[in-house]
């Protein structure tokens with residue numbers, strides 16, 4: 108659906124050249140939710156803006172839905188953009204228009220007849236759950252509702268691709284979740300390809316199928332979300348994964364525990380996919396003569412199943428401990444001894 | 449009865465027919481000039497905005513020329529502008545007498561004044577909204593007519609209100625070239641012939657016109673502003 112090859116964007120500023128996007132190759136498949144994560148200034152916005160040519164590439168090629176975006180004439184580009192929806196961190200609604208008129212805006216641009224506009228607007232209002240608010244002005248809506256209008260507007264012309272630039276960064280956690288649920292819903296219902304950029308791993312974890320990690324204009328790591336969670340290779344990726352699995356309190360709490368006498372061996376188990384459903388701990392206690400206490404744990408849902416980590420302390424004979432570790436490994440659960448008695 | 453006595457005490461020698469005629473002339477000059485000013489001001493303001501850096505018609509030379517024109521005509525005192533434009537007006541209108549003769553100077557003086565306000569109003573528009581429109585495939589014409597103008601409308605209206613009030617005071621100066629109107633009446637019949645009542649009455653009428661303009665302007669601005 109989307110293919111970028113050797114794409115680069117260099118900005119000429121007073122302080123010299125800024126390589127915002129540095130020779131990126133990327134392929135995004137039809138119907139997938141693809142996430143790009145990175146810290147501020149990594150070049151995420153520039154990358155996503157290259158997809159609909161809001162930013163013209165310095166070099167490289169951009170193909171979206173079978174069209175070579177960088178070669179299109181102005182007129183053809185406008186037509187192509189009508190097939191690509193986009194939503195924004197700050198919603199970017201027209202305050203002078205009502206909700207219904209905002210949603211109708213892309214239809215007006217395309218030249219859809221008034222009666223068709225009305226019909227389509229009603230469908231979209233229902234799709235995003237804003238029934239009865241069509242006559243309100245954006246200033247009368249909450250942030251979450253504004254983003255729903257943004258989504259409805261982006262979907263008005265039945266696009267094949269939806270681009271989301273930090274679409275939930277201005278929203279509180281609960282509203283973020285409801286918007287993310289809506290995006291998943293749309294992805295399933297309409298088979299829409301979604302590209303979203305964010306700096307929150309939580310967003311990636313919750314809705315993305317694949318993810319790319321960006322750092323200073325380059326993609327440093329990419330893959331299935333679950334694989335990335337399971338085996339983050341780059342330092343940067345590990346940091347992001349920690350955002351979700353190891354809240355800061357965990358580290359603090361563990362530090363205190365490890366200082367205690369008689370804590371025994373401390374293991375970190377990492378569950379991936381369906382493994383979390385299995386009674387692993389029960390099995391261990393039955394099979395081996397060890398005592399287990401659970402120190403900390405957190406299990407998260409991703410689009411491909413559960414992911415989580417569990418910290419346990421073991422006490423028992425040295426030999427048994429190694430057996431337990433081997434056993435856990437044989438159950439396809441990652442394990443790391445982070446403290447030995 | 450009491451009213452008439454009071455009125456004649458204050459407005460003693462006022463010739464109401466002349467006063468009415470002058471009022472109509474002032475209104476005529478102000479309104480016709482206002483309509484043209486609105487039109488040219490918006491065009492100039494849009495050009496000023498759109499030719500600026502990073503805008504859709506970015507053009508350094510055009511931006512500089514329009515900016516220079518706007519600045520020059522905005523800074524010339526109106527009374528001098530009228531005199532400077534006498535030859536121009538004569539060829540355009542054919543005469544230097546009557547209210548129509550004031551129109552070219554009024555419009556040329558007020559349009560740049562309003563154009564700056566238009567430019568400021570357009571700059572206030574959130575860039576994200578323009579970008580969103582581009583992302584939806586809007587043409588430049590659509591961006592202007594569906595985004596720039598509607599989104600800045602309250603500011604455009606409050607700007608034209610200020611301009612209208614300035615125009616009313618400009619028309620008073622236009623009396624110098626024999627354009628008529630309340631300013632002319634106040635100066636010739638009131639000041640030169642020593643009839644302070646006439647000056648006073650003309651002033652009151654101008655004030656009433658200004659208040660009405662301000663009231664209408666504020667009302668429309670508030671109704672348009674959905675922010």
Ligand SMILES: Nc1ncnc2c1ncn2[C@@H]1O[C@H](COP(=O)(O)OP(=O)(O)OP(=O)(O)O)[C@@H](O)[C@H]1O
Pocket residue numbers: 118119120125126127145146147148149150151152153154306
């Ligand atoms: N129009 C521009 N002119 C000059 N430099 C720019 C421009 N746009 C972006 N940059 C630079 O490119 C780099 C990447 O910016 P970009 O906005 O893509 O980052 P980002 O990953 O989206 O960050 P954030 O999370 O803060 O939005 C930054 O160093 C930025 O300063």
Ligand SMILES: [Mg+2]
Pocket residue numbers: 151152153273
């Ligand atoms: Mg950004």
